[in-house]
Amino acid sequence: MLYQAGNVRLESLLSQAAFLGLYGTVSLVTGLSEPNLLATGTFISSAIVVALATVWTVAFRPQRLGSAAGNWLIAGIPALDLAAVVVLRNGNGPLEPVYAFGYLAVIPAFWLGSITKGWWIGLGGAVAVALVEIPQQGIAETLDHATAQFMAANTLIPLLIIVSTLVAQGQRHQFDEHRKLIAARECELAKSLAEQKQGQEVLAKVLDTVNIGILVIDKNGKDVLVNPAMRNHPVLAGKNEQTMELELRQQFLDADGVTAVAPGHGPVSAAVRGETSRGRVFWMQSPDGARYAISISATPIEDDKGNFTRSVVALDDVTEFMNNLQAKDDFLASISHELRTPLTSIGGYLELLQDQTAGTDTKFAKYLEAMERNVRRLKVLVADLLTAAQFQRGSLELRPRAADLQTIVRHAAEQFLSQAIAKGLHYTVQDGPELPTTLDVQRMGQVLENLISNAVKYTPAGGSVTISATASPDTKTLEVVIEDSGVGVSTGDQSHLFSRFYRATSAVESNVPGIGLGLAISKSIVEGHCGTLEFHSVEGRGTTVRVVLPQQ
Template identity: 30%
Template sequence: MVNRAAPSRESAEKPAHRFRNSLGDPRMALFAPRVTARLLQGVFALIFLAATILLLFIELHTVLSLRYLTGGVLIAAATAAVFLPAMNGRDIKPWMVVLPGMDFLAFAIIRLESTGAATNPMVMMLTLPAIWAGLMRSWRSIAVIAVLSVAVITPDIVVLTQGRLTEPNADRAIMLIGMLPLVMILGAIAAHTMASILIDRQLALKREREQRAAAAAESERSRFLLDTVLDSLAVGVIVTDPEGELVLMNRILRESPELSADGADPWEAYKNSPAFEADGLTPLPDDESTYNRVVRGEHVSEQLLWVGPPHGRQRALSISGSPVHTATGEHIANVIIITEVTDYLQALKAKDAFIGTVSHELRTPLTTVTGVLEVFEEHIDELPSALAQWLPVLQRNVMRQHVLVRDLLTAAGTRSGALLLERDTTDLGCVATEAVSALSAEAGRKNIEIVLDVHSAVGSFDPTRLSQVAENLITNAVRYTPPGGRVTVRTRTVGDELELAVSDTGVGISAADKERLFEQFFRSESARSSAIRGIGLGLAIVKAIVEAHRGRINIDSEPGEGTTVTVRLPRD
């Protein structure tokens, strides 16, 4: 996710500042004067005109008076002013409060002429300019309206205090004096409040739209960045929804000649392409494909498949995949990663072929040397003492070379396919005992005690292969245990399983090295720095043999606290 800096407070307030003036903060064009002023002033003028026409029939002399005519001129001037070009803008200016003020002033003059008479009901139409002043969202405007409201009722106050009104007119004047300023001020305040609420709401909606637009732009930018990154990868990437429908396929797959040949849909071609298991010959069942397994919710790690016709041009693929869940556990997608490993496997095959060839070539002279040494051993009494003392050393080194050749051949065999097993009903304890016997001399040279804790563990397995497992584990334990240490070999039956455990008091294994122990030719840094013999095949061979027996292997170790390797095999 690409992070973007949040807008500063100053930049966020720029739109608001654009509308600020001494009368308030009308930040939006919702109550622009070209709309509100013309509407309210226009309606006010029409009502005044209608009232004036009625007065012509009721009190003609009032309409023809100088004061009424003066008030009418002020109202006409205010109405004409709202149509001036200056009123076309979006902003409310301080001077615009003059226009509703002219309406109030006009009625104040008219009331001097007709106090307590037919013009009393007409003053209520001043609610419209009061509302306009409130929509300016300025307390100064409301203060102006309050002062002018008092001015409108001042003539009534004067005549009422002088007692010049009849009792009915006096009552109406008292009601007018008490209610008019209150109605005008509350009307303006109500308009002010409503304008504030509406403008704040509109600002909130605007901010929300901007945030959504920014989020959409950010999402699009992130999507573009993700697509660019995925398209630049040298491995295939597929993303599907939880039901397995395609969401994304990167370029290396979309443009793959095998998937897009003859205009084919790469996604459909991928799903329908026949695949074969690691041997390149056995068809992979549809329900065992990485795609179907991941859609079922399984996690797949480096499944090796071959695509292409058997005995033809095939490509090797290493495929991994897993479902994707949110922090709350919701299944939102599936991801499949496809890596072509054809060249890698061909290189490994060539290496294994080379190792196999070399091993076979070494085995012949080793057999000859072994035969010669056996003849020397039979006639050791006839050999010069200087030569006879070297005979055990020669035998020991030839045996090491035999073990090395055996391990090399076994390692090459594990890559070419499953190991062939010759099962027999045998006691694992006997196998362990023979392995200890074969390695006791090497342990003795380092003054390492081997403790044998053997219990009956009879089952069906390949005794030759299991002997190789036991010898490799005990050899490693002896090599990595300092002089004076102890190696414990234990066999037993646990339920339906046979168990072989080899423990030592050696140097232990770090967590980083533990992850790579079963890799062929891997040797830890401590082994290399300590010049401990070995080529890094022992545990890889052990693992291959154990898995061929459908068993499992576990390593429990901490640096400086020794190591315990436990092998468990099914009895049958």
């Protein structure tokens, strides 16, 4: 297509108007100097051709034609103008006024050259002018100086037409290339905008559909986006306020449901500072007095330069889950208390039976030992359940007193000596100096018993268990290390080991009894002493556990 359909008519009218204006001006000047020329047949014929080209231009409707027919019809208009110039230039002899009409051929030639794939039309017209004009004006029997000058000047017209045509064609080609490039970019931009709009619509639907509150907050603490699930939550329903105001009014309570979170230390302030959080639980109270447990996670968003701009905060109502968890803990605590009394009674009667049958029936004594061993195991399970429930409620109290950590380690290790020997383990308890400190002896003994018990249970026959306790003067800490060559724990299980009631795959496959509370309880007790419990394991090679405590 030569031009875009919306522009071809306007461009044709403007080009023809320019040619018609110059044609009329030259005709007027010529008429003033040589009035007789305007009455000649040549001039009248030329004027008729120009008039036909002008009527053609006005009547032309490119939208009614196909691209091929439209191309030729557009090229016909400047071709007629060029023909009119040729007729006028070559029909009246070498007269100076008529000679000026030759320069009018530049406009139709330029017009033809500007048409894509039509430069040959303009070039052909220019060559035709040159072939007709030069022989008449440039050949003379006697070439005097004046005739040579006239011929040189006359030759300039067709050369000018040729150059104009080629220049116009080059500019038109560049214009078309730029137009194609712009059109391609506009298409890409339109596609990108359409995809962006579709993505925004999908995101809006997702935000409206999920039942988790989504908040986008900027670094100044202003809400940027709040989805319906958050806006309609009972804590916020009917309130037209910023989320930060909830923290300023101390509506956030810590996980215990009692301690108010001070302004600047809550989840909203952490998000405004660009901090990342995952599943931190807070309690909030609605205007009607109902309390809700909210699990809050936050992820910061940065710009291209890495500067923090805003945070995305997800708020999940976990009230039902927390209430069910509390009910479970209450149930376990109640059952544990109920089991403790009969177990104590059974243990007491077993001791009496063992005393009365001592040295009599060896077979009966073995039965009693098996019963005592299982009663002792049940007592440990009940104690673990009670401890876990107390920690969950925050009601477990530590009773620290001056003690020797080395002695506590030795006593805990002695309880598993017979079991280790029975399995054929290389059981080593390294001696060391006293390690005076301040701690809850009973609870720390419970920790060490849990850890040593795991090492013995999960180490196959012929393996080794090594226990040591040392002091580090540089860090002013005490360290208990329990190392075994047992089955180990896979990398995937290690992140869940300190979760309550979780058992590693290797433990389940080994058919070792347990309920998955020992490590969770041990970690809580150690952290209650301001210490850390470190766990390193390689599946199939063994495990190393470190209890690090401050030297108090």
